[in-house]
Amino acid sequence: METSHPQPPADHVIEVAGLHRRYGPADPAGFDAVRGVDLTVRRGELFALLGTNGAGKTSTMELIEGLAAPTGGQVRVLGHDPYRERGALRPRIGIMLQEGGFPGDLTVAETGRAWAGITSGARPGDGGRTLDEALALVGLTGRRGVRVKQLSGGERRRLDLAVALLGRPEVLFLDEPSTGLDPEARAATWRLVRDLRAQGTTVLLTTHYLEEAEELADRLAIMHRGRIVTTGTVAEVIAGRPSRISFELPERELEFADLTLPPLAGAEVRAEGRRITVQTPRLQDTLTELLGWAARHRLALGGLDARSASLEEAFLAIAAGAEEQSPEPPAVPARRNPLRKLIGSAR
Amino acid sequence: MTTAAPAAPVRPATAAPTTTPAGRILALGRAEATLLLRNRSALFIAVALPLLMIGALRGVLDQQAEKLAGLDLDAALVNGVVGFVLMFVVYYNLTSAYVARRNELVLKRLRTGEAGDLEILAGTAVPAVALGLLMCALVAVGGAVMMHLPGPANPLLIVAGLALALVLLIALAALSSSFTKTVESAGITTLPLMLVTQFGSGLLVPLEAMSDRVADLCRLLPATPAFELIRLGWFGTDGSAPATGFAGTWAEAAPHLAVGTLWTAVAVWTTLRVFRWEPRR
Numbered sequence: 001m002e003t004s005h006p007q008p009p010a011d012h013v014i015e016v017a018g019l020h021r022r023y024g025p026a027d028p029a030g031f032d033a034v035r036g037v038d039l040t041v042r043r044g045e046l047f048a049l050l051g052t053n054g055a056g057k058t059s060t061m062e063l064i065e066g067l068a069a070p071t072g073g074q075v076r077v078l079g080h081d082p083y084r085e086r087g088a089l090r091p092r093i094g095i096m097l098q099e100g101g102f103p104g105d106l107t108v109a110e111t112g113r114a115w116a117g118i119t120s121g122a123r124p125g126d127g128g129r130t131l132d133e134a135l136a137l138v139g140l141t142g143r144r145g146v147r148v149k150q151l152s153g154g155e156r157r158r159l160d161l162a163v164a165l166l167g168r169p170e171v172l173f174l175d176e177p178s179t180g181l182d183p184e185a186r187a188a189t190w191r192l193v194r195d196l197r198a199q200g201t202t203v204l205l206t207t208h209y210l211e212e213a214e215e216l217a218d219r220l221a222i223m224h225r226g227r228i229v230t231t232g233t234v235a236e237v238i239a240g241r242p243s244r245i246s247f248e249l250p251e252r253e254l255e256f257a258d259l260t261l262p263p264l265a266g267a268e269v270r271a272e273g274r275r276i277t278v279q280t281p282r283l284q285d286t287l288t289e290l291l292g293w294a295a296r297h298r299l300a301l302g303g304l305d306a307r308s309a310s311l312e313e314a315f316l317a318i319a320a321g322a323e324e325q326s327p328e329p330p331a332v333p334a335r336r337n338p339l340r341k342l343i344g345s346a347r
Numbered sequence: 348m349t350t351a352a353p354a355a356p357v358r359p360a361t362a363a364p365t366t367t368p369a370g371r372i373l374a375l376g377r378a379e380a381t382l383l384l385r386n387r388s389a390l391f392i393a394v395a396l397p398l399l400m401i402g403a404l405r406g407v408l409d410q411q412a413e414k415l416a417g418l419d420l421d422a423a424l425v426n427g428v429v430g431f432v433l434m435f436v437v438y439y440n441l442t443s444a445y446v447a448r449r450n451e452l453v454l455k456r457l458r459t460g461e462a463g464d465l466e467i468l469a470g471t472a473v474p475a476v477a478l479g480l481l482m483c484a485l486v487a488v489g490g491a492v493m494m495h496l497p498g499p500a501n502p503l504l505i506v507a508g509l510a511l512a513l514v515l516l517i518a519l520a521a522l523s524s525s526f527t528k529t530v531e532s533a534g535i536t537t538l539p540l541m542l543v544t545q546f547g548s549g550l551l552v553p554l555e556a557m558s559d560r561v562a563d564l565c566r567l568l569p570a571t572p573a574f575e576l577i578r579l580g581w582f583g584t585d586g587s588a589p590a591t592g593f594a595g596t597w598a599e600a601a602p603h604l605a606v607g608t609l610w611t612a613v614a615v616w617t618t619l620r621v622f623r624w625e626p627r628r
Contacts (some may be wrong), residue, residue, distance in 0.1 A: 051419025067458060090461040091364040103448070106378060107386045117374020118462045120364040127362060 013078060013171055013202045014041035020041050020072035021059050027336045033059035035226035036073070041219075046193070046203040048213040051223035051299075052319055057206040058098050058289075059298065060223070061175050064204065065095050069232035078171065091120035096160045096171035104149030105320040108140055108159055112166075113146060121167035128167035137192055139185075172196065174205040178212060182254060190215055210311045222318055224258040229318050234311055241309035241317065242268070245290065248302035249274045283308060360453075364461065371462045376473025377558055379444065383474045393440045393478060397432040404428065407551055415556050423553045423583045425490045429483050430550040430574050432540060436479040437516040443533045445524035455625040464619070472517045483509070487581075500583035501596040508576030511607040515573060518614035525623045551622075555586040562587075569614065569619045572607030576600055 005061055019037040024030035034056045041047040051057045063070045066089065067080025075082055080089045102111045112131040121128020122318050135141045137157040138305040143151065151159065164172060178186045179194070193216055197203055213220045214234055223233035230237050251274075261269060267280035287306050294301050307313070383389060404427045412418050448454050448471060457467045465536065500503055519540060527536040534537045545551050550569040554562040565571055576584045579600055583590035 065459060067455070086458075087461070087463060091362075091366075093457035097452070097456055099452055101452035103378070103382055103451055103453055105382055110378060110381055114378035115460065117377075118366055118371040120366050120459050120461060121362065121544075123365065126365040145444075178406075183457050192460075343394065 011042050012040050013043050013045075014038070014039070014047075014063050014204060015072045015076040016060075016064060018073035019060065019063055019070050019075065021056075021068070022071040022309060023042055032064065032283060033148050033226055034070075036221070037226075037228055039221055039228065039231065041202060041204055042228075043202055044197070045218045046197045046205070046216055048212050048217035048220040049204065049206040050208065050210065050220055050315065051206075052208065056226040057223055058175055059226075061173060061206055065093075071139055080212055087301040091167070092169055094110070094164035094166070095169040095173045096164040096175060098179075100148075100156050100160050102148045102156075102159065102163075105147060107145050107147050108135070109144040110161065111159065112144075115163045115166055119167040119234070125164040126167070129163075129165055131166065139188065154182060154185050157181055158185065158189070159191075169201070171202045172204070174203065176206055176208070178207065180207065186212075210315055214311050222315060224318060230269070230314070238309040238311055238314050241314045242279040242281050243286075243306070243308045244313060245278040245280065245283070245287060245306045247276055247304040249276060250302065260288055261284075264289055330340065354550060366461055368463070368466055371466050372470040372473065375457070375467065375470025376477075379471050380474035380477075383444070383478075388622060389443060390439055393475070394434045395480070396464045397435045397482065400431045401428055404431070404551070408553075411552065411556050415553075418556065419582065419586070421490070421494045421496055422506050422578060422586070423549075424494075425486065425496065425581070426553075426574060426578045427527075427550045428486050429577060430544070430570070432482045432486065433479055433516060434524075434544055434550075434570075435511060436482060437536065438520050438540065439474075439533070439537050441517060441520035442523045442527060442537050443530050444471055444475070445521055446527045446533055447530050448495075449524065449623065450529070450626055452625060458624055464622075464624075468521055468618075468622075472520075476513055476517070479513070480509070497583075499581045500590070501580045501593045501600075504576050504580030504596055504600050507579075507600075507604065508573045508578075508580060511576065511611055512570065512573035515569060515607070515611045515614055518611065518618045521572065521618045521622050522614065525621050527620075528626075538565065540569075542611070543568060547571065548574050548576070549586075553586055566603075567606060569610040572605075572610065574604040574615050575603045576607065579603070 016037055016039045019034055020032065021034035022030050022032050037056075037060055039047070039049075042343065049057050050156075060098055063069050064077060064082060066077070066086050069083045078092055079324070082089050105177060106114070111129075112135060116122040116131045119128075120126065122130060122134075124130050128138075132141070135144065138161050139164060140155065140158055143155060147154065148159065157177065161177055164174065178189050181189060190212065193203060193205070197216075205212075205216070217234065219231070219233050220237065222229045222237070223229065259278070264278060264280065264286050265277050267286050270277045270279075276285060278290070283306060290301075293299075314321070329337055383393070401424075404424060408418075408420055408423050412420050445454075445468075454467060456567070458464070460467065471496045491498075523534070523536050523540065527533050546563045549565070554565055554571075554575075557565065566575070579585045579596050583592060583596055585599060585603070591599070
């Protein structure tokens with residue numbers, strides 16, 4: 001969709017440079033959650049911030065949303081300093097925090113009515129998205145009379161999203177919008193976010209579902225330990241990442257101890273027992289070599305799996321690599337193993 | 348979930364905000380009032396407790412009247428009840444409300460919206476202020492009818508005293524809530540100010556029943572000036588001099604107005620710097 005936006009900065013909706021956030025004192029008791037983040041989100045773009053738990057995604061989001069002042073660096077959203085010029089910025093943006101923030105004893109309708117009363121464009125005739133429209137978008141129309149504390153976790157997430165959509169903001173900040181949703185609700189949320197983007201809404205979202213970033217994001221950044229480790233389109237991020245082949249040698253292989261793999265140019269081979277993993281920049285060539293070798297020796301390769309570089313591969317490599325480099329424990333204890341979650345959610 | 352195609356993709360960037368500060372405060376106040384009506388224990392403390400205090404207060408004041416001739420019992424009683432109402436309904440109740448909203452991350456979520464910090468604090472205070480004023484009005488009407496009290500000598504001073512008391516107690520409730528982890532522990536964190544005010548600001552012990560030096564010290568306590576202004580406005584005296592009329596009360600009111608304004612300014616200033624918008628992690 002080609003629309004002209006005359007007001008400056010014409011193209012960059014979010015600009016972040018050298019962002020730092022430190023919790024606590026300036027001695028070892030303190031903790032740097034964000035350590036020099038730069039990113040730019042263009043108008044109409046959907047930008048995903050990925051990372052393990054404790055990587056600094058939410059800390060970064062809060063600075064961009066203007067909920068806290070950065071320890072160092074600069075943030076501009078629609079040309080405003082989001083912390084100092086909160087009042088000017090708020091009518092134009094919608095924010096969904098990682099955790100709700102609605103009183104449990106109010107109903108969905110009462111919560112929405114209060115928020116419609118403090119959101120520009122949200123009342124009928126104001127020219128934006130009304131409460132009824134927002135609730136319809138997230139599928140909560142039938143739950144209007146239910147107290148927030150009686151909603152399921154997924155419904156609460158959707159209420160949070162509906163509130164962020166009130167007034168039809170230009171820029172949306174979504175902190176883990178699909179966490180806690182069942183697969184169907186997640187797919188519906190993805191459809192909705194894609195529609196919003198198609199209508200010209202700029203979206204900055206965080207997620208630890210790689211699939212979500214692959215599905216939705218125009219561009220993404222992967223954070224680890226307070227820094228952006230890699231950024232670009234999905235294609236750019238996985239470019240240069242090796243493909244992977246893995247298989248299991250058959251039992252009888254032990255009898256032929258002299259049997260060795262053929263030379264695989266440019267590939268890196270690792271063996272764990274009978275399980276072999278090959279990383280290669282040229283998947284087709286290496287796989288051809290390997291299958292030819294297996295055919296010549298009449299070997300059946302168990303659990304054969306060959307896959308091109310994916311965002312998941314890139315992410316796992318980044319997380320593993322960074323963990324080897326920095327032995328210090330993560331500042332926030334992981335609720336559960338993030339990698340397991342990532343693997344579990346991937347196709 | 349259905350995705351209806353909206354008329355316009357986003358609101359134009361040039362569209363003016365359609366909310367106003369007063370509208371935002373009222374929208375937040377309405378939600379908060381609904382919550383107060385659904386919270387029985389908060390409602391009991393806010394409504395029943397101050398009224399139950401009337402009986403107890405009468406007894407305490409009767410004892411003191413025996414020791415101190417010339418004590419205006421009715422004035423002391425009305426003053427005490429109004430003070431208790433404001434302390435329980437505004438100060439204690441609002442401290443709990445701020446703690447509850449902070450712990451539910453409601454305050455943090457509200458800061459993502461258009462309401463400014465002061466509007467959020469004020470909006471949360473709307474039902475406490477409304478209920479407090481309503482109960483004060485009931486006490487006033489009840490006092491006038493049942494005790495045949497005279498009409499107010501200087502209504503402007505009553506308004507000034509109430510305004511000072513409300514702003515001061517809202518600020519102090521927000522301040523106290525910053526040191527309160529749970530709604531349950533609000534009973535403890537509000538206790539110092541509750542006790543100091545009950546004994547030092549003329550609610551249980553009228554200042555004229557104290558020695559001059561102690562009374563002068565008590566006049567410097569945070570809530571004393573506001574309560575003294577209300578009393579002065581109604582009865583034409585704060586108990587330290589004979590009653591005067593409308594014109595005479597201004598001179599007596601001046602020091603109370605000065606001290607009260609100073610305390611209120613300090614409380615608001617401190618609160619805005621110390622207030623916590625989300626729970627400690």
